[in-house]
């Protein structure tokens with residue numbers, strides 16, 4: 001990344017000097033200026049569509065909104081458009097918040113289509129609000145106030161300045177917990193919510209943040225053109241160009257959208273000069289989009305970066321593991337006293353069509369226990385976990401945790417109250433490093449937390465401690481997706497432990513894990529339990545369950561069929577009949 005920053009700095013110096021060294025070249029200056037404008041838009045778009053993965057095909061709407069705000073205000077108030085350009089950003093942001101609050105409930109194709117619809121709706125409103133916008137006739141603005149000898153050089157620096165600020169803003173967002181949360185949403189939104197990310201707020205903030213600088217740029221652009229009309233200001237081709245630029249350069253990266261914007265701008269210019277203008281541009285952009293998706297799915301910069309790393313592989317940093325486990329006492333003392341009910345599931349049911357997955361189930365988990373939840377495949381164990389953590393709503397019944405009713409709370413609220421969980425099939429954020437995964441959980445939904453550094457000093461230390469605890473300290477800097485399945489299970493455990501939950505729901509912690517790691521997992525659970533953490537464990541490895549857990553609850557057909565100490569449950573004829581099998585007991589004795 002340092003190399004990329006240096007290269008970007010060198011390019012910036014060259015661009016700053018270009019009009020000074022070469023002042024009488026209006027054409028190349030204009031081409032560069034349009035490149036800056038496109039780069040501002042692609043970098044902004046990248047915040048919602050690259051970081052958070054919500055693809056917007058209507059983002060040029062914010063350019064039009066900025067242009068119209070500034071055009072209308074400049075004409076009505078008789079002020080220079082440049083002085084009111086920031087208000088273009090304000091309008092774009094306010095509209096983004098209003099739209100985002102509704103639209104960001106959808107995802108995938110629905111979101112893409114709605115963003116296009118919004119763009120077209122904005123165009124129709126601009127055509128029909130004649131009193132405000134002068135309809136199809138458009139608005140003509142005053143000519144630039146500077147002497148014509150300066151040509152468009154002031155615009156050149158205005159757009160370059162805007163680009164620098166936009167890139168710095170985007171870099172800052174990526175460095176905060178907001179940025180990590182957005183990437184988490186892109187990779188697995190349900191999981192992000194379960195580790196405390198207030199997904200609704202994060203998405204709306206990202207959408208608003210992705211609109212502001214486009215709105216400001218729209219205001220400056222209106223002055224540059226000195227004329228705006230609905231068709232030009234709310235053009236779908238503008239949105240397609242933004243998407244193409246970001247995809248070509250590298251969606252989700254910092255400099256990718258900038259590099260892509262310059263590349264696309266050059267192609268666009270070539271089309272205008274050599275192939276006859278707008279029609280050929282549409283054809284070229286369509287073809288380029290197909291080629292990028294087929295041959296450069298990650299974009300130019302990430303592909304070049306991967307090629308460079310293959311040629312110059314970095315050495316994996318090795319951190320010595322501590323000789324012994326060092327589990328700290330829980331810092332916030334547990335609310336419930338040992339033996340008191342911490343989680344209470346009361347008459348909860350959940351159906352999937354005609355199938356009753358959880359059937360009027362009641363179950364208590366007491367503070368300080370390692371409670372097992374076992375039962376045949378399909379008996380409703382994972383569904384119960386989803387009901388408790390908020391991944392699924394219950395059809396009926398109540399769920400209480402630490403003295404509070406939680407069944408109507410959103411998943412992140414339940415996490416903030418002290419509920420952590422791991423998944424049957426690990427759900428790490430595979431494009432993040434192991435360290436980033438461990439620090440991704442959020443302890444609360446405060447704005448201050450959201451805008452703080454992604455990895456704060458004490459968190460880095462805690463992440464290191466936890467990774468050492470599960471024996472994976474040396475993999476902290478690696479991509480999580482590169483680890484083995486068993487190692488990913490351990491990283492997910494470290495991730496859950498980051499927030500020091502009161503209760504951890506472990507879904508098949510031993511599934512797919514080799515015997516030596518299994519011993520380590522059991523050891524970690526025991527140590528944490530001794531330090532005050534309560535566990536509810538779903539597991540099919542019965543010897544492990546009987547050794548580790550007490551009490552044991554048995555589900556079958558979504559109902560609780562037995563509950564009690566392991567010695568009693570393993571001899572219960574109902575359990576033998578429904579799950580363990582008649583010949584099981586002699587085999588382990």
Ligand SMILES: Nc1ncnc2c1ncn2[C@@H]1O[C@H](COP(=O)(O)OP(=O)(O)OP(=O)(O)O)[C@@H](O)[C@H]1O
Nearest residue numbers: 352355357375376377378379380381382383384424
């Ligand atoms: N999202 C869903 N849509 C439809 N049916 C579902 C859904 N989730 C679970 N089920 C069904 O509900 C029942 C209970 O599934 P669940 O995953 O809770 O069982 P389980 O006890 O965790 O099984 P296993 O031990 O195999 O993990 C199964 O019949 C399953 O097919």
